[in-house]
Amino acid sequence: MKLLQLSPSDLRHQLAGNGVWLRTGPFSLRIRSRLPRVAEGLTELYGQFEVRSAHQAFADFHVELNPPSRLRRWFRPQVNFSFDGAQPFKPLPLDQAYPMLEWGLNWCVSMHAHHYLIIHAAVVEKNGLAAILPAPPGSGKSTLTAGLVLSGWRLLSDELTLIDRRTGLLHALPRPVSLKNQSIDVIRQFSPEAFINRVSHDTAKGSVAHMRPPRDSVLRQHEPARPGWVIFPKWEAGAETQLTPRSRAETFMFLAENAFNYSHLGADGFRVGTTLIDHAHCYDFRYSALSEAVAAFDRLAERRAA
Amino acid sequence: MLSCTLRSPDSVTRFSMGEWDLLVRQARSAGLLARVRHVLARHQLTETIPAVARWHFDAAATLAAKQQLAVRWEVDKIRTALKGLAFPFILLKGSAYVMANLPAASGRLFNDIDILVPRAQLGAVEAALMLAGWHPTLLSDYDQRYYRRWMHEIPPLQHAIRATVIDVHHAILPDTARYHPDSATLRSRAIAVEDMPGVQVLATEDRILHSATHVFHDGELPHGLRDLTDLDLLLRDAAANPDFWPRLTARANELQLGRSLFYALRYLRYFLDTPIPDSAIAALERDKPHRLTLALMDCIFTRVLAPDHASCADRFTPAARLAAFVRAHWLRMPVHLLIPHLLHKAFVSPYQRNEKPA
Structure with missing residues (x-):
């Protein structure tokens, strides 16, 4: 199934829950995020990519984009990129949530795919x-x-x-x-x-x-x-x-x-x-x-x- | 999932895709991807790895192979740097396993190289390494003083070009620690590395005792399970010698490291089913902690030695990590030093970060 076949609300729901399994080239990702900007970016840019329900599938990279703490929700809100629970980068302003996903994915590939x-x-x-x-x-x-x-x-x-x-x-x-x-x-x-x-x-x-x-x-x-x-x-x-x-x-x-x-x-x-x-x-x-x-x-x- | 795979590799034949997913993630966070691949290969199970998961293991093995090559090269560079000094240096932990061609080197990843030198020679060693391009890493004045006054090592030295890090130790535990294994006795039994004059590794029993001490005196255990698998491989290899177990326990008593060995053997059985004779455990009866202490330690170490991954954590894991951290500091320094140190770390250090050059 392609990402564009998911309704925007389904996509948001899955991203906020178990995550969305997405294939890009030779790599599979599981992305989780409660941020509307991330859902919006994926809808706009990844429509043609294959998605699956994240449940029970093997994914190469498990990534998450969410605010670092609830306290910062109202005051200069930020976004954190997590790679399977680890944070390789410092948080960025919330406005950069989508680019941070792309940079984070580049990092995942370049740090691990030594084949x-x-x-x-x-x-x-x-x-x-x-x-x-x-x-x-x-x-x-x-x-x-x-x-x-x-x-x-x-x-x-x-x-x-x-x-x-x-x-x-x-x-x-x-x-x-x-x-x-x-x-x-x-x-x-x-x-x-x-x-x-x-x-x-x-x-x-x-x-x-x-x-x-x-x-x-x-x-x-x-x-x-x-x-x-x-x-x-x-x-x-x-x-x-x-x-x-x-x-x-x-x-x-x-x-x-x-x-x-x-x-x-x-x-x-x-x-x-x-x-x-x-x-x-x-x-x-x-x-x-x-x-x-x-x-x-x-x-x-x-x-x-x- | 990970310790289950290491304990009984055959279990992977029944893994679902979801379980493979979890195995790769846990192994990665524990730094054990390459080692798991090695274990599976040894049991002729490489073919059972699903095609989509295989590259993770291969890529980690590529990295591990490269690191071992780099370790050999670095050790040779250190040897050249210290050639002018009239005494040998002893490699500790990972680099020793590589140079002694031990099974514990298989699929091991490295952060730094640890060496042990006589305390009186620390100044000469540091000067010689600095001449060869290794420089103290950026630390606050407080950290520098802390290392030099109280610790069993000097601040880490990093090579200006290759960025490799050396930890220079003069003992295997801090001066302030409860137990004081005598470094001179360790050195007296060290074994020369073949074809590397001036380079030594600890004797078999000492090497194992050092590894055990390291696990149970270190406050932060990001590689707890990896260190346990090191120990597992070291013990299985050494146990081929029939006198090994009595010698190990006797040496533990001599070096005041019986308690660490007791814990190591206990959790090796728990996590990895390491074959340990009951006689060895019985020989450590004197070092066995009180029943209640032991129950508490079990609560702590069964959690902190598991991979630092969300799937291995329960609601007590954060408390257990904190407890392990406090315990390690407790063992490393007496209260009158510990309290000011923790206060400094909590309230002064966080605000000094900005002063460092970017």
């Missing part, structure tokens, strides 16, 4: 080949990811590149795309059909909102992709759209440094990482206009398909 090599990068796919987009915050990675998935590329993830250690394939975790500050308006203008949820202001990352993942990406979430490219995007005001090849060795080093668990995997991390780099074309990419950037990516995909 993957996990790199901090977005991944999108076309014609079976995936483009990995690693980049420091502020480089326009999320904006580009959102633009691409609104233009026919499939979303694998906007934050976590999951590389299967046995097969070297990339697994999809097509959760909502996080948009920050100006990129929220850029994407609204780029595609009026895109659904973006309410903005949380004054977070550690500025203003944050989440874009609903395309339906097709969610329906195909169990379909892995082969690594095709590693592309470092950089948004620069007024820049020409420009793709420049970069060295594989340097790219590998960057990926290793930006992996969440490279050092945990020992020699196997090196093997998985170098195998991936051997199959990928590596580029630096500068852009200012999102539509031109998308066109450049489409040309890359056509060239590899030919």
